[in-house]
Amino acid sequence: MTNTTRANSPKKIAVLISGNGSNLQALIDDQTQVPELYEIALVVSNRPDAFGLKRAQQAGIPSLCIDHTAYDSREAFDATVQNVLEQATIDFVVLAGFMRILTQAFTRNFLGKMVNIHPSLLPKYTGLHTHRRALEAGESEHGLSIHFVTPELDGGPVILQAKVAIEPDETEQSLQQKVYHQEHIAYPLVIRWLCRGEVSLADNHVIYQQRRLEHPLTIDA
Numbered sequence: 001m002t003n004t005t006r007a008n009s010p011k012k013i014a015v016l017i018s019g020n021g022s023n024l025q026a027l028i029d030d031q032t033q034v035p036e037l038y039e040i041a042l043v044v045s046n047r048p049d050a051f052g053l054k055r056a057q058q059a060g061i062p063s064l065c066i067d068h069t070a071y072d073s074r075e076a077f078d079a080t081v082q083n084v085l086e087q088a089t090i091d092f093v094v095l096a097g098f099m100r101i102l103t104q105a106f107t108r109n110f111l112g113k114m115v116n117i118h119p120s121l122l123p124k125y126t127g128l129h130t131h132r133r134a135l136e137a138g139e140s141e142h143g144l145s146i147h148f149v150t151p152e153l154d155g156g157p158v159i160l161q162a163k164v165a166i167e168p169d170e171t172e173q174s175l176q177q178k179v180y181h182q183e184h185i186a187y188p189l190v191i192r193w194l195c196r197g198e199v200s201l202a203d204n205h206v207i208y209q210q211r212r213l214e215h216p217l218t219i220d221a
């Protein structure tokens with residue numbers, strides 16, 4: 001899907017959201033720092049009330065809602081999203097709080113071209129309510145993972161993790177805020193690597209600066 005005729009042009013990314021879009025905002029802000037590297041060419045939400053759509057509009061970024069409730073099947077919804085992304089000649093798909101499970105066909109189509117951010121230190125706490133579950137389990141640290149998307153839910157090879165300490169008086173809300181803060185630093189960093197070709201996927205492994213990663217990269221709070 002990468003358009004080789006624009007090898008030296010900014011990479012075109014699409015950000016898929018379902019809600020608040022604070023990670024989208026972090027990318028909007030980052031993009032203005034490196035306009036030669038990437039542009040957010042499209043924002044897609046599956047929910048019409050997603051605040052992230054307003055963020056896109058305020059930034060002058062093309063956006064649209066593809067309401068999943070209007071589709072009979074996951075396959076039909078994903079096919080529409082895929083068509084929209086291909087029409088927009090997108091280089092990379094960035095999932096940022098996109099709360100839909102994608103079909104295997106969709107994930108295979110964008111293999112190596114699609115990343116997700118998940119609020120836990122994967123493989124721990126796939127799925128929802130990760131902050132609460134980490135607290136309830138008595139963890140001393142928590143964090144986020146940015147990974148390539150594969151057909152396995154929250155299971156693709158992890159590029160980068162950021163850790164935060166869990167303090168004795170930690171609440172679900174305070175932990176969420178700490179993780180959010182790190183998310184907004186980490187995601188733009190990884191998107192820059194991706195767009196520079198410094199990180200890629202090969203044989204279900206992350207390649208970073210031409211070396212296969214044995215463990216995710218880390219940044220500490």
Ligand code: GRF
Nearest residue numbers: 020021022023097117118119
């Ligand atoms: C983030 O915590 C992200 O890790 C998870 O969903 C949340 C999205 O938040 N996948 P926002 O919409 O970017 O504010």
